[in-house]
Amino acid sequence: MRAPGTARRWAMLGVGLLDQAVSAYFVHGAAFLLPELGRRGYRLAEAGVLVAMPTVGVMLTLIMWGIAVDRFGERRVLITGLTLTAAAGAAAALSGSVVGLGAFLLLGGMAAASSNAASGRIVVGWFPARRRGLAMGIRQMAQPLGVGIAALTVPTLAQRLGLEGALWLPAALAAVAAVTTAVLVVDPPRPSRAHAERTGQLASPYRRSSFLWRVHGVSVLLVVPQFTVWTFSLVWLIADRGWAAGPAGLLVALTQLLGAAGRLLAGQLSDSVGSRMRPLRWVAVAAALTMLALGVADELVRGRASLLPVAVLVVASVITVADNGLAFTSIAEVAGPFWSGRALGAQNTAQFLAASAVAPGVGALIGLVGYGWAFALVAVCPAVAVPLVPGLRAERAADRERATQPV
CATH class of the missing domain: 1.20.1250.20 (MFS general substrate transporter like domains)
Incomplete structure (x- = not known):
């Protein structure tokens, strides 16, 4: 495979940053639904269980996604996971019930976990050792950036649009990330399994x-x-x-x-x-x-x-x-x-x-x-x-x- 140029490598790093930030937004942004849940009369323990669903989903599937990365490659895993995240977010927005909201938050977290392993491997695979620390540091900025943006947007959206309406933005972001990944990301080279x-x-x-x-x-x-x-x-x-x-x-x-x-x-x-x-x-x-x-x-x-x-x-x-x-x-x-x-x-x-x-x-x-x-x-x-x-x-x-x- 012809190695991508410097500009393409940095573009793929940018996509990895986007993918992980969208994942963090979906998974950790659910916690910022707590004020709206409180206004609707839910006790903190009940609301806490609901907003923990994406995190539970991540924990259930991280290793599974890692196995998929090792077997099928980073690009396929990212596109599949982000597409499923977008679908789960849209389904949660349309669910119309707290039970449905919790179920789709769980499924969205399971799908969003795909970014954790796959986007990191792209950085290591395409950047030389002397640049990997900086490149991975940029990629690891995604989680606090995603959480910070969620802190600024989710409570306002939930107050104005309701619990379900607040999930349209992460669903849309996941769809954009999936398309961007499909266009720009190339799997790093690896030897054949026989070799x-x-x-x-x-x-x-x-x-x-x-x-x-x-x-x-x-x-x-x-x-x-x-x-x-x-x-x-x-x-x-x-x-x-x-x-x-x-x-x-x-x-x-x-x-x-x-x-x-x-x-x-x-x-x-x-x-x-x-x-x-x-x-x-x-x-x-x-x-x-x-x-x-x-x-x-x-x-x-x-x-x-x-x-x-x-x-x-x-x-x-x-x-x-x-x-x-x-x-x-x-x-x-x-x-x-x-x-x-x-x-x-x-x-x-x-x-x-x-x-x-x-x-x-x-x-x-x-x-x-x-x-x-x-x-x-x-x-x-x-x-x-x-x-x-x-x-x-x-x-x-x-x-x-x-x-x-x-x-």
Whole structure:
């Protein structure tokens, strides 16, 4: 296959960013239906179950989509998944009942999971190693961008158009993303399965070393501070710091944009230092220190200096999301062309499972000890992650092995 030019590669990266942002909008944007559900008389527990349906759908199908990527290629998976996402969104908008809405949100989440594994593999497959960190950092901007845009649009649309009407926009965006993918995306080259079997590329990379297992473990631990900040920053600003809902919402949206920029900078840093694991370790250390500082600031700083804890929150919002692109890039590189889909699916599944425990777990902790102590205790997770990050020797060994096999 003739390799695409530089402009086409960056265009495909842009499509990957779009696809993942649309997926994030659909999956995480459902949470912003909560105000409208509350106005309709639903209790928070009932509404919480409904808006969790897309996330449940993602967790159920991530590994399945990863297997499909390894077998059929990235382009087919993206087009199929995005088309199904659009169909599920349209069906939810037309459902006319809460039961139907929940069912189609579940199906939409199952379909949207296709973007998580496939769009990342396109970046690794088409960009050289010296540019992959930056490219994946750009692609990983998609989630906070999607969440930030959803925070600004979904509540307004739900208030004006109703629960079902708010889903027409993500359905339309998914349809646009599917068409764009069909026009611009080309699968990265990979050896034939016969050649791969002869050269051992079909063998599980999890059996060769503990590298992937350790990166998965580190990522799960770093999800805890990330989703703590994402989940509780708005209610903390309103209930604990006395902010009005409007300014608090705008600040949360701003932190999402800053977090997206942080992922890009982390990717660029990994290219500059020639390592994914060294910056990953730095992020883990910074996340532990920042969450500890946030807890201390919340406990000790009040009155005129009360903006200091808010400033620390903004810093934490950037640092705690910076690891995603680093881990994703490394996993896709080490897993290789016939395992990267499954490896990235396993990565996301583990992260979603951990994230799903954050809201009830940290929420209960806040109820027991308050926001400040809860934030400080969450710092234990990234602190534990620091020694689990594979060292330079393990990373270089993975690099040498990868050099003998095309990505």
